[in-house]
Amino acid sequence: MNTFEVYKLYPIAIESAKGMELTDTEGKKYLDLYGGHGVISIGHCQEDYVKEVSAQLNKIGFYSNSVRIPMQDELGAKLQQISGYNDYKLFLVNSGAEANENALKLASFYTNRSKVISFKGAFHGRTSLAVAVTDSPAIQAPINKTDKVLWAELNNIESVKQLMDSDVAAVIIEGIQGVGGVKIPTTEFLKQLRQLCDQNGSLLIIDEIQSGYGRTGKFYAHQHSGIKADIISMAKGIANGFPVGAIMINPKIPAKFGMLGTTFGGNHLGCAAALATVDVMLKNNYVANAAAMGEYLFGKLKGHKAIKDLRGEGLMVGIETIADASEIRNRLLFDEHIFTGFSGGVNTIRLIPPLCITEKEIDRFVEAFDKVTK
Numbered sequence: 200m201n202t203f204e205v206y207k208l209y210p211i212a213i214e215s216a217k218g219m220e221l222t223d224t225e226g227k228k229y230l231d232l233y234g235g236h237g238v239i240s241i242g243h244c245q246e247d248y249v250k251e252v253s254a255q256l257n258k259i260g261f262y263s264n265s266v267r268i269p270m271q272d273e274l275g276a277k278l279q280q281i282s283g284y285n286d287y288k289l290f291l292v293n294s295g296a297e298a299n300e301n302a303l304k305l306a307s308f309y310t311n312r313s314k315v316i317s318f319k320g321a322f323h324g325r326t327s328l329a330v331a332v333t334d335s336p337a338i339q340a341p342i343n344k345t346d347k348v349l350w351a352e353l354n355n356i357e358s359v360k361q362l363m364d365s366d367v368a369a370v371i372i373e374g375i376q377g378v379g380g381v382k383i384p385t386t387e388f389l390k391q392l393r394q395l396c397d398q399n400g401s402l403l404i405i406d407e408i409q410s411g412y413g414r415t416g417k418f419y420a421h422q423h424s425g426i427k428a429d430i431i432s433m434a435k436g437i438a439n440g441f442p443v444g445a446i447m448i449n450p451k452i453p454a455k456f457g458m459l460g461t462t463f464g465g466n467h468l469g470c471a472a473a474l475a476t477v478d479v480m481l482k483n484n485y486v487a488n489a490a491a492m493g494e495y496l497f498g499k500l501k502g503h504k505a506i507k508d509l510r511g512e513g514l515m516v517g518i519e520t521i522a523d524a525s526e527i528r529n530r531l532l533f534d535e536h537i538f539t540g541f542s543g544g545v546n547t548i549r550l551i552p553p554l555c556i557t558e559k560e561i562d563r564f565v566e567a568f569d570k571v572t573k
């Protein structure tokens with residue numbers, strides 16, 4: 200049976216990887232500045248991670264949420280420590296879309312309301328509620344289209360105010376818009392949004408699936424603004440490649456048996472992968488490294504003659520180029536052997552590398568970028 204062809208594929212098959220480097224089936228080596236959609240947070244095949252996950256697999260890989268899984272509590276405690284959200288609760292799932300799906304459902308349960316405000320340019324995933332709050336009609340099937348989702352402009356509080364009413368359960372916003380082209384909500388906007396949600400009795404959901412988990416130099420991108428969310432969704436970097444998603448939930452929202460659920464979410468192997476990831480992040484100060492390396496990279500690229508606009512924070516970097524970004528990206532991949540990401544609508548190369556990146560790899564990228572944009 201052939202696979203269902205929904206992905207545009209590069210003619211490259213990756214066979215192995217270590218740290219920041221990928222090796223294909225022909226033995227060609229690539230620098231990975233994309234981390235497979237921002238999933239690889241602590242580097243490929245990180246030693247402690249491999250050890251912990253392998254050991255867990257030899258003990259027990261899976262049992263369902265019908266029994267206590269103490270590793271879930273351990274992970275919750277570690278996440279409280281690293282995020283500073285000390286009293287929030289954790290619910291574990293399997294992907295980013297599922298995290299958002301549960302965040303939105305929970306907001307609706309809690310408020311007994313049915314509408315959501317989302318933003319132009321937003322991407323929140325492909326399951327039914329997640330895709331309904333995603334600003335991409337092409338990936339919404341007719342069954343996903345709904346008048347329950349209202350669309351506001353990023354960084355325009357008046358556009359949100361106009362939509363707020365007593366049936367708005369939540370506002371959902373990315374910590375930094377990723378797929379939309381690395382667009383940052385301003386501190387002032389996030390503060391106004393927080394206030395507006397409180398005044399209206401609506402919850403603020405911040406999607407940190409791409410921008411969170413240390414990527415921007417704080418654990419969550421919205422923490423640069425000093426505000427707190429009611430529900431935070433995570434996935435991607437949480438388990439360095441093992442499919443884990445999660446939401447952190449304000450303790451004011453009561454849990455009721457059966458209101459949320461999942462077969463696979465929070466399983467032993469996933470928890471072991473997430474615990475190993477967070478331990479490696481803490482041990483190596485990768486959040487601080489993301490801040491430092493981001494600064495180094497921005498310093499190198501600022502004022503570059505091939506760049507129209509440089510956006511981002513830490514290791515979430517959007518390089519809007521003057522020439523065709525997809526062409527530059529192809530040359531980076533095929534001539535210079537560097538993987539990068541892309542935001543097509545805004546002609547932007549997106550870098551979301553593993554957080555263990557060093558100056559040496561950044562220098563290699565900058566040299567290659569110079570070369571292909573000459």
Ligand SMILES: Cc1ncc(COP(=O)(O)O)c(C=O)c1O
Pocket residue numbers: 236294295296297299322323324325373377378406407408409410434435
């Ligand atoms: C901000 C954001 N939210 C949600 C998702 C969906 O995550 P997943 O593909 O794990 O369902 C993504 C994926 O790119 C994302 O970038």
